[in-house]
Amino acid sequence: MTSADASRGIFEPHLLDRCIACGFCLPACPTYALSSDEGSSPRGRITLMRALETGRLDADDPRLREESSFCLGCRACEPVCPAGVRYGELLEAWRDHQWRGRHRPPVAQLLLLAVSHTPVVRAMGLVRRPARTARTGTDGYLMLGCFERLLYPRVSRAVRRLLPDLAVPANQGCCGALHAHNGESARGRELARRLGAQLPGTIVSTAGGCAAHLATVLGRDRVRELSEYLVHAGTTPVGEVLVDGRRARVCLQDSCHLRNGMRVFAEPRALIGAVAEFVAVPGDDSCCGAAGTYSLLRPRDSRRILDPKLDAIEAAGVDYVVAVNPGCLRQLRTGLRRRRSPVRAVHLAELLAAAAGGMPDQ
Amino acid sequence: MTVEAAVLAQLEAIVGAEHVRSGRGDVEPYARDATPAFHAVPDAVVWPRSAEEIAAILRLATRLRLPVIPRGAGSNLCAATVALRGGVVLVLTRMNRILEVDPAELLARAEPGASTEALSKAAAARGLLYAPDPGSRTVSTIGGNVATCAGGLRGLKYGVTRNYVLGLEAVLPTGEVIRTGGRLWKDVAGYDLTRLLTGSEGTLAVLTEITVALLPMPATANTGIAYFASLADAGRAVAAVISDGIVPATLEFLDARCIGAVEEYASLGLRLDAGALLLFGDDGAADAVDRNLARIGELCTAAGAIEVVVADAPARSEALLTARRATLPALSRLGSLTILEDATVPRPRLAEMVGRINEIAERHTVPIATFGHAGDGNLHPTCVVDQHDEAAIERAHRAFAEIFAAAIEMGGTITGEHGVGAAKLPFLEARLGADHVALLRRIKAAFDPAGILNPGKLGS
Numbered sequence: 001m002t003s004a005d006a007s008r009g010i011f012e013p014h015l016l017d018r019c020i021a022c023g024f025c026l027p028a029c030p031t032y033a034l035s036s037d038e039g040s041s042p043r044g045r046i047t048l049m050r051a052l053e054t055g056r057l058d059a060d061d062p063r064l065r066e067e068s069s070f071c072l073g074c075r076a077c078e079p080v081c082p083a084g085v086r087y088g089e090l091l092e093a094w095r096d097h098q099w100r101g102r103h104r105p106p107v108a109q110l111l112l113l114a115v116s117h118t119p120v121v122r123a124m125g126l127v128r129r130p131a132r133t134a135r136t137g138t139d140g141y142l143m144l145g146c147f148e149r150l151l152y153p154r155v156s157r158a159v160r161r162l163l164p165d166l167a168v169p170a171n172q173g174c175c176g177a178l179h180a181h182n183g184e185s186a187r188g189r190e191l192a193r194r195l196g197a198q199l200p201g202t203i204v205s206t207a208g209g210c211a212a213h214l215a216t217v218l219g220r221d222r223v224r225e226l227s228e229y230l231v232h233a234g235t236t237p238v239g240e241v242l243v244d245g246r247r248a249r250v251c252l253q254d255s256c257h258l259r260n261g262m263r264v265f266a267e268p269r270a271l272i273g274a275v276a277e278f279v280a281v282p283g284d285d286s287c288c289g290a291a292g293t294y295s296l297l298r299p300r301d302s303r304r305i306l307d308p309k310l311d312a313i314e315a316a317g318v319d320y321v322v323a324v325n326p327g328c329l330r331q332l333r334t335g336l337r338r339r340r341s342p343v344r345a346v347h348l349a350e351l352l353a354a355a356a357g358g359m360p361d362q
Numbered sequence: 363m364t365v366e367a368a369v370l371a372q373l374e375a376i377v378g379a380e381h382v383r384s385g386r387g388d389v390e391p392y393a394r395d396a397t398p399a400f401h402a403v404p405d406a407v408v409w410p411r412s413a414e415e416i417a418a419i420l421r422l423a424t425r426l427r428l429p430v431i432p433r434g435a436g437s438n439l440c441a442a443t444v445a446l447r448g449g450v451v452l453v454l455t456r457m458n459r460i461l462e463v464d465p466a467e468l469l470a471r472a473e474p475g476a477s478t479e480a481l482s483k484a485a486a487a488r489g490l491l492y493a494p495d496p497g498s499r500t501v502s503t504i505g506g507n508v509a510t511c512a513g514g515l516r517g518l519k520y521g522v523t524r525n526y527v528l529g530l531e532a533v534l535p536t537g538e539v540i541r542t543g544g545r546l547w548k549d550v551a552g553y554d555l556t557r558l559l560t561g562s563e564g565t566l567a568v569l570t571e572i573t574v575a576l577l578p579m580p581a582t583a584n585t586g587i588a589y590f591a592s593l594a595d596a597g598r599a600v601a602a603v604i605s606d607g608i609v610p611a612t613l614e615f616l617d618a619r620c621i622g623a624v625e626e627y628a629s630l631g632l633r634l635d636a637g638a639l640l641l642f643g644d645d646g647a648a649d650a651v652d653r654n655l656a657r658i659g660e661l662c663t664a665a666g667a668i669e670v671v672v673a674d675a676p677a678r679s680e681a682l683l684t685a686r687r688a689t690l691p692a693l694s695r696l697g698s699l700t701i702l703e704d705a706t707v708p709r710p711r712l713a714e715m716v717g718r719i720n721e722i723a724e725r726h727t728v729p730i731a732t733f734g735h736a737g738d739g740n741l742h743p744t745c746v747v748d749q750h751d752e753a754a755i756e757r758a759h760r761a762f763a764e765i766f767a768a769a770i771e772m773g774g775t776i777t778g779e780h781g782v783g784a785a786k787l788p789f790l791e792a793r794l795g796a797d798h799v800a801l802l803r804r805i806k807a808a809f810d811p812a813g814i815l816n817p818g819k820l821g822s
Binding site for chain 1: 383386387388390391392393394395396398407409435436437453455458475477479498500501627688691692694695698700749
């Protein structure tokens with residue numbers, strides 16, 4: 001063990017120094033709410049990071065290992081932090097160190113391998129036919145998320161109907177968000193830069209998590225999440241979504257990185273309100289437990305986060321819950337199906353396309 | 363001191379194995395609270411669920427001479443919950459139920475781990491107001507508020523936590539469960555132990571249930587801002603407001619550095635060319651609030667305010683108050699170590715004290731920003747320095763020692779609302795005198811003969 005004043009260079013000192021331990025983050029943290037344990041709060045985790053940095057604790061400390069993975073990485077602690085701590089960046093640095101080599105969870109390792117190479121990512125799209133065009137992107141480029149093109153190809157097809165002028169090149173790789181959040185932040189930045197070169201203009205994304213990561217690497221101005229792009233372009237949504245002859249009741253599940261990283265949350269609400277009756281559900285701004293790879297790495301904790309949310313959604317009596325990120329969409333669909341709920345989870349693009357009459361199979 | 367496995371097993375037998383943690387990584391987060399520069403690692407952390415479990419833990423601890431440090435959310439600013447001598451941190455956040463809100467008796471009953479905000483909301487849902495409004499209300503627990511007699515932004519009109527505590531249930535270090543006070547506004551049977559335990563900082567007993575008085579919710583509330591060229595002008599305006607017979611709910615001040623820091627965090631459109639601002643607010647019937655705010659505005663203008671603005675919407679008013687509560691963390695953006703103090707002087711001497719602080723800061727060449735509760739004479743001089751600059755830290759400590767001395771000399775105190783904890787203990791005797799401190803020790807010994815409860819703090 002080194003002396004308490006030594007620094008191991010795991011974290012950037014100015015990022016770690018930012019926290020004054022006021023504790024204003026505690027009420028915002030979903031894992032603190034589950035555990036009532038300081039060590040599972042943002043402030044407590046920063047205390048642990050400091051102990052790791054100064055050598056008071058080593059990376060093989062079981063609690064350090066546990067907390068680096070128990071944290072959802074939802075960054076709900078950032079908007080409420082008056083001291084301006086950039087927790088997301090601290091967490092990336094922590095996992096870079098903590099999850100080196102064999103310490104990375106094997107499931108995460110597999111996923112990262114799958115999306116690291118553009119040809120593999122392209123092949124994932126072949127199966128399900130997401131949108132694609134050969135057009136050049138004077139109005140911007142639609143980014144195709146790796147897992148979205150495999151799991152939810154209808155999302156990009158819906159965007160094509162809403163924004164036919166966007167270019168959708170088939171040759172695009174992974175944005176690297178998955179890497180950045182799973183202990184390979186350098187690789188994550190490299191992939192983001194490569195995608196930035198493949199899509200050399202404004203990048204429009206249907207995935208809050210991808211958008212936030214790209215914005216961090218390529219600059220905020222290069223990247224627009226779909227709802228943000230539509231609202232800022234002054235697009236008025238067409239039509240409305242009806243259920244049994246009345247306007248559908250629709251709530252939103254915020255994407256954490258879209259809300260807490262890019263501070264976009266008014267836009268999707270406004271768009272939903274334009275085509276349906278928007279219903280504000282308590283807790284719609286907090287993490288659904290999908291959290292990137294979290295629902296695969298920690299399925300039990302993921303469900304403990306999700307279940308109260310599904311209760312609230314069902315209690316609100318909505319017809320649809322809208323997601324703005326494919327991970328959240330998968331999480332909500334799986335959860336709602338499990339409890340045989342009549343509520344359906346859709347992506348914002350699908351809802352807007354259905355309103356415009358463009359998704360007859362909806 | 364380290365806790366042996368056998369002791370851990372006994373603790374586990376009391377609260378359940380999943381509610382005792384002693385791994386090095388488990389206890390490290392409890393080595394500190396919101397106070398900078400205090401760090402002491404406990405041996406174990408325990409989460410009890412009831413007064414009975416706490417009684418069993420304390421009996422065990424008294425028998426073994428094992429230190430026990432009660433803790434709520436750890437948002438205190440006086441190192442009240444740092445385990446200076448190791449031992450067990452007793453975290454009360456599992457005991458977080460609001461047991462009762464009674465509009466007929468105007469009171470609420472809660473377990474100590476309920477957050478202040480949760481209590482306020484439960485009261486508001488029944489049309490009632492829990493008046494104390496500490497800056498950390500979203501985080502802090504009601505137990506922590508009572509243990510430190512928390513103050514806040516509504517002190518001038520409504521007082522502080524002690525004015526609202528009607529009754530307590532508490533476990534003595536020797537294991538007995540006592541009840542003090544109760545549901546009555548009038549009750550003089552015995553010494554006022556409710557008041558003694560309020561502000562006792564976890565050194566006399568562990569609070570397990572709290573009964574607080576509520577008020578009818580005021581019909582409206584609003585807030586305004588007056589900008590001044592200097593803090594001295596603002597201080598004169600405060601004196602003018604209070605001697606005019608107005609008791610506003612809120613009367614807060616920020617100096618130029620604080621205005622800049624808050625503006626950078628909250629982007630409220632505050633004037634950055636002002637030397638100081640007064641944030642004033644009142645609540646009650648709409649016409650009375652309008653009248654009082656207009657009158658305060660006039661008095662500020664007469665005292666030399668360069669501009670007075672009254673909020674035009676409740677949301678704006680709430681945004682101003684929220685930003686004021688975040689002043690300290692917002693200031694912390696200026697450097698890596700933020701030392702906050704809590705000197706308090708009689709209200710009429712506020713401007714004079716601000717002058718003394720500035721003079722002391724200049725003489726020691728440390729940057730000190732000052733904000734605080736003008737209506738209570740409660741100042742928060744705050745020094746932001748580089749944590750690696752030992753010479754600057756040393757100068758800051760010397761400056762603060764002089765600031766405390768100046769406050770005492772003016773008939774003030776070393777801490778208005780943050781508490782003594784480990785941070786202010788060295789200055790306590792200068793404020794209270796040797797006989798008074800000796801009496802505190804005897805009181806402590808009567809409650810806690812083995813000296814296990816939060817040792818190294820009040821009464822030690």
